[in-house]
Amino acid sequence: MGTRKSAAALTATEKSNFVAALKALKAQAGGRNYDWFVRTHMTYFNVVNNHRYAHMSPSFLPWHRQYLLELENALKAFNPAVDLPYWNWAANRSTTGAPFTSDLMGGNGSGGNGPVVSGPFAGSANWPITVSATSSTSLRRAMTLRGSLPTTSDVDSIMGTSTYDVAPWSSASSGGMRNRVEGGLTPALHGRVHNWVGGHMAQVDSPNDPAFFLHHCNIDRLWSRWQTSWGFGASRYQPGGNVANVVDVNEVLxxxxxxxASTLDHRGIYTYA
Ligand SMILES: [Cu+2]
Structure with missing residues (x-):
């Protein structure tokens, strides 16, 4: 049973273990290595088999929950003590605080959308970008140039929304929790954080930035918090079935x-501290 902790609460050993496992997965030849995860996100950013699996659809939250779990399991193959940390961006709002410290994610890009200059992922020798939407071979960030981080009251405002999602099950859905979290409706938590970090995080190949996984871990934590209020069962997921081109509760991600359905109750696999 894993316990996912805030990046701000990790010990020095937990940080170095996490970074080392990410680098080992990056260096793995073939299989489901780090770049496999980048490529998979790029592929499933688009419509596949007439379905929007990963984005702008109800399955945004389950797809990324499974994606994070697969990444976490791949890291555990190198070190079973590793659990994904989350970045609570409503509380940790500094470009130089957790998780953007030199012993974890490293800091900002230079000069606005430039290469990250500090930490374990700075420069192509430390962290080569090889599967990408752009030609840059070094990780880039442009923190604070675009928009603002969501606040605690933004987060709290979604927790009272009892409906998971509504038709037309897309970025045009005019109600429901999912679109408020993902980005089609205010407070648009998920999308704003991608834009605020900027650089690779604001692109289709956003998992090139390991901060992606800390951000999405926090999104998963917020969904879990919502589920704690409203239920982990399959009846809480909409659509239940028979909606064309949408991943229904019993369909495969x-x-x-x-x-x-298999992703909904994570509490037997990991919990959030
Ligand atoms: Cu995302």
Whole structure:
């Protein structure tokens, strides 16, 4: 059973273990290595088999939950003590505080959308960008240039929304929790954080920045918090079934082979501290 902690609460050993496992996965030849995760996110950013699996659809939250779990399991193959940390961006709002310290994610890019200059992922020798939407071979960030981080009251405002999602099950959905979290409706938590970090995080190949996984871990934590209020059962997920081109509760999240229903109750696999 894993316990996912805030990046701000990690010990020095936990930080170095996490960084080392990420680098080992990056260096792995073939298989589901780090770049496999980048490529998979790029592929499933688009419509596949007439379905929007990963984005702008109800399966945004289950798809990324499974994606994070697969990444976490891949890291545990190198070190079973590693659990994904989360970045609570409503509380940790500094470009130089957790998780953007030199012993974890490193800091900002230079001069606005430039290469990251500090920490374990600075420069192409430390962290080569090889699967990308752009030609840059070094990790880039442009923190604070675009928009603002969501606040605690933004987060709290979604927790009272009892409906998971509504038709047309897309970025145009005019109600429901999912679109408020993902980005089609205010407070648009998820999208604002991608834009605020900027650089690779604001691109389709955003998992090139390991901060992606800390951000999405926090999104998963907020969904879990919502589920704690409203229920972990399949009846809380909409649509239940028979909606064309939408991943219904008993349909498979490609390419993982897991169904939506199998992702809903994570409490037997990991919990959030
Ligand atoms: Cu995202």
């Amino acid at each position: 490609e390419p993982f082979g897991a169904t939506v």
